[in-house]
Amino acid sequence: MQRVAIPKSGLESLASFFRGVVRSLQGLAIAAVLGVAVIAAALARDGFEAADVFVTLVLLAAPAVLLFFAAGLRQVLQLPARVRRMPSEGSEQLAELTRIAGATRGGGIRRAPGLLWRLRRVVGSGRDLVGIALPLKIFTPGFLGLAALAAAVSLFLIGAGLIALIVLAAG
DSSP states (O other): OOOOOOOHHHHHHHHHHHHHHHHHHHHHHHHHHHHHHHHHHHHGGGOOOHHHHHHHHHHTHHHHHHHHHHHHHHHHHTHHHHHHHHHHHHHHHHHHHHHHHHHHHHOOGGGHHHHHHHHHHHHHHHHHHHGGGGGGGGGSHHHHHHHHHHHHHHHHHHHHHHHHHHHHHHO
């Protein structure tokens, strides 16, 4: 089987591109939240009712999706470092499991809570290793479409927030 070699400079430029995308998405989400805040202030001029609260919460959904997508991209950026750590973490877990198995042979029921606590730590770190593919779920077509829709709605919210700001300043 032939190995695929990817130059490190190519990975670094791709990582820096994704870091820029993450910053842009976060900035867009924050600007959209500010737009929603101005829209909520415009709605509150005559009193804030339950319907206004509902509309405000619905409008905050688009920036929330963008922030989730940005967080997923940050997790994807951390994947190479996690993959490099896997062999050392795996050997550490194996050594700890060996120590726990040795302790259970000579221990009685009194040592069970401490051993279970140590086992919980090993299982928790193993779960981190198994969850390596979880961040890749942001690249599913449904979530990519939702993120694109959220970006478009966020742009609309920024424009609507500017219009609401003008209305508030004029009135």
